[in-house]
Amino acid sequence: MRYLLTAVLFFLWLPTVLQGLLYHTYLWQLKEYRLDRMLDFYQTNRRMILRNTLGWVGWSLVSLVFPVVGMLGLAGLALLVGRQFERHQLSRPVLTGKAILTLAGGGITILILLTGLVTFRALWWVLLPGGETLSPEMQTLTRGFVLLRALIPVFVALTVGVIYLPSEIQKRRIIRRAMGKVTAVHPQNIIGITGSYGKTSTKTFLTTLLTAKYPTFSTAGGTNINIAIAQQILRDLKPASAFPALPGAPNPGELQMVVEMAAYTKGEIANICRTAPPNIGIWLAVNEQHLSLFGGIEGTVEAKYELIAALPPDGLAILNGDDPRVMAKCAAWPGRKITFSLQDPTADYYPTDVRVEPEMLHFTIPRIGDSASQQTDQSTPSTQFSVPLAGRHNLSNLLAAIAAAHAVGMSLPEIAEAAKAIRSLSGTLAPRKGRKGTVLIDSSYSSNPTGVRAALDYLAIFEGKKKVMLFPGIIELGEESDRIHRTLGVEIAKVCDVLILIKEEFAEPLVAGVSSSPDAKTEVLRNLDAGEIFQRLERLAGRETVILFEGRGTGRFLEGMADDAKTFRDVG
Structure with missing residues (x-):
């Protein structure tokens, strides 16, 4: 029975570890492994990150004293990861050499610590006796699994730091060779x-x-x-x-x-x-x-x-x-x-x-x-x-x-x-044919305040159609973020009938801007998961609808709604 419980605990823990390694490597890759961009991400999302950090710390501390709580938490996390996998919501990096090194470094760190945990499990029991609910071995493993999962952001960050110096040396060699080639050519x-x-x-x-x-x-x-x-x-x-x-x-x-x-x-x-x-x-x-x-x-x-x-x-x-x-x-x-x-x-x-x-x-x-x-x-x-x-x-x-x-x-x-041979760059206001004859506008390449306004101007030329916008918000705007998003909310309200927010990071100022518009009639949809967003888009789709996919993260919804690779000319 002890071995069965250990196996169950391990297989509950393992997918949560994989999810954590993939997500935090994806995040570092998204920010180009730059500390300044990561710090800005933490600053911009400080409320969410503080809330999450307090949750992880609290769970870890309680699990040290009451290992049963840790086991129940791991079970809940495993179910959440399974749901994300089923709905294709797992964030994962592109498997470049650097991403593979980062994943491997974080995984090896966890493996080393896990080995030490198993080796010194008796010492854990002496330091933190956990009552009679679970055997000493199960309590030790539960505590260790919880702490290892909670510390994954630290392990990934340390790995990025370790590979920074050799990576920089290699970068400088490549750049010197490139300079020589430009001179030669x-x-x-x-x-x-x-x-x-x-x-x-x-x-x-x-x-x-x-x-x-x-x-x-x-x-x-x-x-x-x-x-x-x-x-x-x-x-x-x-x-x-x-x-x-x-x-x-x-x-x-x-x-x-x-x-x-x-x-x-x-x-x-x-x-x-x-x-x-x-x-x-x-x-x-x-x-x-x-x-x-x-x-x-x-x-x-x-x-x-x-x-x-x-x-x-x-x-x-x-x-x-x-x-x-x-x-x-x-x-x-x-x-x-x-x-x-x-x-x-x-x-x-x-x-x-x-x-x-x-x-x-x-x-x-x-x-x-x-x-x-x-x-x-x-x-x-x-x-x-x-x-x-x-x-x-x-x-x-x-x-x-x-x-x-x-x-x-x-x-x-x-x-x-x-x-005459020029074509719109993919993701920069490129119209496509969608299901049920819907016009889809692909503006998913990136997002900035000027680009959003340009996209709204383009959306406005589709007179008489129901106008829908998917939008995650704009990152790295610093102290101006709330003001800019409120202003964009006002401008969105002038053009769009429906605004679907695919992230919550910038939802409050956007909603405030939409609501403050003198003739605000825009329906705002938020707190939807990917499946619910697809369902909403399916209901909105039709020949009298045009949908703007604005900013990174909207591309997967665009591909899900696209009929084929035809352009707007083929819609009729």
Whole structure:
């Protein structure tokens, strides 16, 4: 009987340990194994974390004195893990090398301590006698299992700390090799792109334009931190001569390199610029994204400006004329500057005759002279563009890409023709066909205040349809978080008929904002598990419904509601 109880206890405990290791490794991976981002997560969610910590500590202390309580708690946890597994709600990391090391380190730590627990179980009984309800061995095991499970966050954090130093040494070796390869390949232009939002879209647009005429290397997907950029350089960067010949290319040696540059603290973009020294820099905009990590909006401005500061004396800065912070910061920069704008007709790149359709942007660019380009399009009075993109917000990013391609040497007619091949980036307001003819809008790539407003603007063009929004909230906004979420709640109430909150972290200020709207008619759904959310979406689905999936974490609901991979044109 004793062995049976021991086996039952072990198999109750084991799934809770696996769940804990997977979740905390996933969390560190999500925060890129960075202590500053983890501390910000704890600060932002301090009430929830304090409540959970007090619960774990209380359970552990009570279990030391009354082991039966610990056994009952383990049984409850095992049932909860089983429910999460059944509903596909278990958080787990992508199994990269670092994640596997972290999981292995945490598991080995637990195994070592468990061995010590079994070896010295008699000493535990002497120190903490637990009455006659359970045998001394069962009481010892129960206490040990409870403590080991409660300390998993500590074990994972210690493992991350242990592998930090060798990981940093390896990173620096990779970055040095990447710097050498960039020097050896010697691209004609290295174009850096930064900003609080829009980087990946602009990079993708620009890469599409440039590849129509030049051999082009571009950082992939959301690759935008120094080590990931360096790894891709070592893997994919090659001389222009290694690219297949392009029809009509003026010079096969004119290799272009496009690099997306992100930062969470000052100095990170400067480091990327040492790895891939830019001669053209695109600064898209500044907003509150990751505000808590930069210590304020001025810290964000300083960090993004590092791209412009890294440009050589004959370099070119391409700036968003609609962002006063960008323009003010760059006013004293002595190099050549050109601007793009949706509001200022005097900007170098300003669109006219703008027409927005659900999946198409139409606009005209007037003739651009020498002030904005190394060449002059005097023979072309204006150039019309029809680009298959969803949402007016894409126009600013597209103008930045057009300006860079023009500066490199493409004519506006060449750019307009190449732009026909541009497609919406997955997860950035890409419409899809859903079940029952529902229009699904995929904005699940990431979320920031400006992006949410752009998504709401796009949602508003679907007049006469029931508008539903799934939203988890926006992380890393620091002390401005409540204010920003309340403001977004007001704006959501103006557009949406239904708001489904998939997380509770930012629910209170969002609900307060929705409720404070003068004509608040938005139904807010919260405290739903994944199964209940799917059921609600199924009931809301129909040809008269459009659903916006805004922010990370909404993608799985989108895939669950998608009919197939068809686009909005196929909905009819």
